[in-house]
Amino acid sequence: MLIRLLNPADAARFRAVRLRGLTEEPAAFASSYEEECDRPLEATQAQLAPKADGVVFGAFDGDTLLGVVGLQRESMRKLAHKGVVWGMYVVPQGRGREIGRRLLAAALDHAWTQWQLAQVNLSAQTGNQAAVALYRSxxxxxxxxxxxxxxxxxxxxxxxxxxxxxxAALTKE
Known part of the structure; x- marks a missing residue:
């Protein structure tokens, strides 16, 4: 299993996984399939282009993308010590293999070591007990x-x- 940052060349695979998540788990995402299905591939490529304040990680088994998670740094100066996790999804055939844990750990490591953030926030549907348990762990x-x-x-x-x-070892306070 390879966990790495996605880039514009991964846009079609990312888009397919994203749309699958929006279809299979609509309550897990603020966005909807209807809002994203007609989005041009170029917009997804731009989303995955290297940025100082946003990254998307992917979990690969060979060439197959099995899971994704996004991390966005808050843009306002007074909030820039925080990041937000978004769009986390692992396809069903990838579940039970620690993929979600590895994706989120990679995002947190990036937040702490690359961006020196003090905290990362996310939202989780209360009924998604597996996700809430993973996040707590x-x-x-x-x-x-x-x-x-x-x-x-x-x-x-x-x-x-x-x-x-x-x-605590990484905070500047």
């Missing part, structure tokens, strides 16, 4: 729960807002 804590955060069809979903703080 890597140091995330719930700091709030938003009732009715997302509506998918006629069903309302709650979300936990979670934070992981940088290891």
């Amino acid at each position: 890597l140091g995330f804590e719930v700091f709030g729960t938003e009732r009715g955060s997302m509506r998918v069809g006629d069903r309302v979903h709650d979300e936990h807002h979670m934070v992981c703080r940088a290891p």
Whole structure:
């Protein structure tokens, strides 16, 4: 299993995994399949181009992309000590192989060592017990729960807002 940063050459594979996640787990993402299905491949290539404030990691088994996770640094000066995890998804045939753990660990390592962030935030559907357990196991804590955060069809979903703080040895405080 190879975990690496994605780049514009990975756009078609990333797009396929992303759309699959939006279809199979619509309550896990703020975006919807309908909002992203017609997005031009060039937009995805631009999204995966190297940036100082945003990265996407992928998990590969050979040439097959099995999982993805994005990390975005907050852009405002007073918030730039924080990052946000987004778009985490592992395809069903990749589950049970520690792929999600390895992807999130790579994102956190990048946050701490490359960007020297003090904390990383994410949101997780309260009913997704596997995801919440994974996030907790890597140091995330719930700091709030938003009732009715997302509506998918006629069903309302709650979300936990979670934070992981940088290891004390890496903080500048």
